[in-house]
Amino acid sequence: MPLKAHEHPLKKIFSADFDFAIPHYQRPYAWGTEQALQLLDDLEDALVRDAAEPYFLGSLVLVKPDENAPRADVIDGQQRLTTLSILLAVLRDLAENDEVAVVLRDMVLEPGVALDGIKAKPRLLLRDQDSGFFTTYVQTPNRLDDLLKLSDHALANDSHRAIRDNAKVLQERLSSWTDDKRSALAALARNRTFLVVVSTPDLASAHRIFSVMNARGLDLEPSDIFKSEVIGSIDAAQQQAYAKSWETAEQNLGRTTFADLFLHLRMIVAKARGQRELLIEFPQQVLNAYTKTGRATSFVDDMLMPYATAYTHLLNQDYDEHDASWSKVNNWLRRLVQLDNNDWRPPALWALRNHDDDPAFLDGFLRRLERLAASMLLRRVYTTPRVTRYIELLKQLDAGAGVDAEAFDLTADERHETRERLDGELYKVQPVRKYVLLRLDELLANAPGVSYKHKIITVEHVLPRNPRNDSQWVKDFAEDERAFWTHRLGNLLLLNRNKNSQAQNYDFATKKEKYFSPAAGVTGFALTTNVIMEPVWTPDVLERRQVELTGILVKEWELN
Template structure:
């Protein structure tokens, strides 16, 4: 009879990237998907936890999360059921630190990346992490091999998981390249000695998947909002508790449990104005004054903030004036893949509800700032610092629309945004669709409405045009194609998923069979303007590039 086992334990990285484990990402797992956003957060959190303590052994330990494995207790091979994004990013980070280190330290770090073979035993080197089979060889040569991250491949030639691997390696290297050898050595020591993962290993697949399901179940476990409710309501006089419990629960019902819990994170930010360093409950207790005047907190903060947050997330602001325009601005902001902009929006709508002109102007400039920071590739820590300063200005009643305000872009930032708009927009995967939808609405005079379940971004000039085609005549060199293929001018919107075969059509066929309204494509302004062109060459794209960037520059006052 087969004996099934489950083992769980908290282990430092030095006891994880060791000979006891050879991690494998099964083929059924989704591709590696972490972007520079997640990589930046991981590095920021580790560096913050590391601090400047002289002796790394004295630094407080840092918990990186959990990993679920299928593993025979007697063998090192371990299939990763949950945690591949974190493990892969840690392997990338260690590879970057290795390639920035002097030879002796580099050799030591490589020991965490690769298990050294033994010529006496006849064993070969084995990398401690093997990604999905289709990407494993690439990951070994482009990232894990010694010296690999010093000469990374061109990300523009890569797709999906491989592009993310290279992009994150380049990002982490850029963040760490100016650190001294001692700083990098100390950071590596902290990762190895003081960063912990909880490893949960089941000997059979069924047990592993049950563990994964339980650990990721949303259920109805106590949220931080539940804990804070008990403390805040409990601080009220006994004769007021029932009344305020009803108010609290009405707000939770109106927003829904998930959004109500999210609101407390935004309220923490409104008060703290910095990235969270501890737990939400701990920081809420320290920075949000609730216990001395709990009724005032519920009436004057929680209630107006909950109303504002509902309007922001539902795009349902109502007023005697500007309501439609304000909700359009909220829609533009909602397309971004972060919510860092929401606390300032909550604060302004709660404070200035009776001044819709102010709210509309604020949200228009907030859109400019939020998209601008995305285009300038500001990392989460930089964004949060900027929004923290903006919150302070709002609360100080500064002139938010004056030159030099934290809400406004300075001349250097305007230049950065213009340069980013002129770069390879398609490769910036998280901004290309929101930007193109915003531009399309702008070109349509604000009349565009998007109700389709799928909107995709497609190239006009194909990424890999056939050799014997008009494309190769109009763009005769690889340099010509690479210069233009990912630019804003070469991109259109479709209301269906991409068709790899149709993407290589000649321009005339592409217009009639792939881009036209007869082919079932919505009448996007961006796409319609392409249909009006008779040819698609460098001159065409130069004019279109100038038109599109000019429209955005005028909207966002970038000149």
Template sequence: MTKKISGAEYPIAKIFSSDFDYLIPTYQRPYAWTTVQAGELFADLHDFYIKEKEDTYFLGSIVLIKEEGKPLAEVIDGQQRLTTLTILLSALTHRATGNIRDSFNRYLCEPGNELEGLAQKPRLTLRERDRIFFKDYVQAVKLDELLRIDPAQLDNESQRNIQANARLFMERLQSTFGDDPQAATDFGSFLVRRCFLVAVSTPSQQAAFRVFSILNSRGLDLLPTDIIKSDVIGKVRESLQSEYNETWEDLEVEAGRDGFAEVFGHIRMIYAKEKARRALLEEFRERVIDRVPSAENLVTQVIVPYTQAYLLAKNCEYVSTSNAAEINALLKWLNRIDNSDWLPSAMKFFAEHQSDAAYVNWFVTRLERLAAYMHICGYDVNGRIDRYALVLKALEQPHSLSKPVAAVELTLAEKQRFLTNLQSEIYWLTARRRNYLILRLDSFLSDGAAVYDPSVLTIEHVLPQTVAPDSEWAAQWPDATERLFWLHRLANLVPLTQRRNSQAQNFEFERKKKAYFGGRQGVSSYILTTQVLATPAWSPEVVRGRQQELVDVLTTGWGLTST
């Protein structure tokens, strides 16, 4: 069998003819084009149709595993376009009648010819999960029935995309051509005669994947994980490809496409332990794939355990007969931080030590403290990556609860810097950093029992920022320098819900407690605020004492003592 790669330009009429019998392999990603991509395709086609009366329109390329002279064509790249064009042809068929409808229908299904040995069947066969659905509704031109289905009742996102794009094309054809059958027919004629695709074919699977990777690493709209998948699944033993593809696809569905792509970035970090300097696709191949003995090992020993660890950490779903509640609470706090640089360390640890609940609790407690330290102290991305790299390197050495990973602990210098920042003017931290600290402090006071919604949070001053000269505040705090010193520090800040934010911040203390901090019921959702409600006066002495008490709570909660 020749390994020759051939490519030729074909009109859509030829692309959807007896010369090609398209099959979407099971390892391909689901149909992912939304109404955004489908709408852009229709708009581009119609704009060209109106403005160009002679020229041809190029729709891009498809990559096929196909033997010369045989119609069977396994689609390596191009399923999104082929599927979308089939939906558009179905919408045109739906509008047509008589001979025109029969003509359109031939692009959807092979009518069959016993003399030529052609069986009656659809031109395009989707992945197993969607092929019956696509055949029964789109290729059978039962679009009215399709649109009557509640999208929530469809099996997956792929089917919802198919339904949404069918609706879009039917609406666009109606709004563009109205009830004029000839106008729609002329547009359909333009589509099949003057719109072209380049079909690149080779009988070699390896060659087809190579062509696919080259084309798509140059900027077409695939995620790096799609190209990595083609590389990896293409190298799995043929007898195992379906099984491994099913595993891969299940992980992608569970993590979501964007989440799954994030997993690969974190895996790269686990192996590289440094900031990415090139594209993920290039670095993942060099840093990860080239260091794993086989494609099968890459899936079973790297992608599967790390994706499961990612989902555990992101969804806070650690399961154990002991410590599970504490561990999941800590994971929730980690997920509140405005970066995910902590995730590679968590994934590496969970993938290897998930069964030891006591050790997991030990590690996650310290990982949250380390992440909080860098978050509150304002580490930039380079500083965070360098610090977590130390943890990742340590995780590669033998470790256990009896000999734990020391790199996840804060050094004495880091603890001192943390404490210094806790004593600073907290109010001037960025909102994400400030809110994290205030809510984490409140959680230490509640022993973790409270539930917080940071979307309805504002941080307010007890001693107001503006003090009238004749107010009780001025009498209680006569020294303007002292007022300024304490104004933005931890002791003078309380968390409130946003709906109370518009009320008078400058009331005298007693009135402020009743009308502003306590609300209608005279209570607060936050322990920090409840403590202020129970305080009879707000003097410099009270604030100094409160500052020390709150810093002590954080010192104990995060274990910031020097010993």
């Protein structure tokens, strides 16, 4: 069987035509709630945008040894298929219309034929470690409520936790919709949402396809198409010079980063979240205003080159370090690039482009931007509302606001929630903990914008997570005290070394000497030095440190 690629609506994807299985060698299901909600947001956007327009959700790469048999091993697309199954199951259990519920049930679980002795079976079979759990709680109707009641301790692995958490956030969101809107979404998903299915008869071919589809290399980028259009719209006598300027900007940023710049430019100009492919939207929202009006050179001179320069400064933090004013700008950029998302970059680029001669403005602007970004990081504001906030900021900037833009302001509720997250079990949120601790360490060291050069930076507990029963930890901390303090800010520090599971459980004095101290190879962290200076580690010490450390960040981010 040769390679085949076809577009299929989800009603065909989740039908008897395909019997999907996740091979044992695949990584487990790992999409988080942000990605699940983003999928729902994208479908909702398609729902309100155009009643007839198809919505393309990406691709699947399958191994199908027999093209006439439904069996298909999923090489690429597991995360999307699993999340779609969860979404369909949530819609199924919320459906008030029995006919809609039956259609959705049959998309998730092949119904079987009792009289023919054919049993119902899942449309999607996860890995052995997860398949029984997924079938019981997601693919079987009316079991989602039982799933959502399961505690972390009742779940066997991170994949099960991700399944539960994504089901929870999708159910919470969809429960607030009317039944008619949910039914409309189900119809969109079933009939107008498409996946491109690429199938091949053997694993080697599938992996080659997967590699080609995901390789960056020198594949044609949208920016290459835009270059052709812009340079082609310039007088022949000037084309060579402008092509050279374009290529210089691309070389300075690197091909991938240069391509990303066009995403940021689209947001800066359109002040709206992307709805379709950049190749379609960028000409409509940005480029045509230049190329269709004889102003192609202005796009390069006034848009591309200044923003490419600003982006280079943003990424390299290379303003004049000998000038204290510009050094402050570099410091804010060093902090911001440590965030786990890039959504803050368009407003930062706007400021760097439009106030490139005013370090005092940039200092104030980036300070407020970092405060807003840090608060949203701590509150785990996911992509859509996060981008919406930055879009509102761009609109206000375009209307003449500056450092005083209201979109920078945190409401009383936002400040309160940020304080609560700081005071909570910070360690459990991986994208947050290192950013907060590095920010805190910088403040403790009184070294603004310090750039840590360590190849490895890990977040470690002082009071260990699993102390031995005969340890001093168990004597000094009651079980409920350990449960309360273990993952909080006051009990955390930074190390420039890999974690050592044996050393993690040392008693405090030994741990300081053999695991935390300079003699153990740890250097450079004020937070760690402060821990070493503590003579004992008790609940009272932790309570004092928690108040002190959270207070430093509350003051820095003006959260009161």
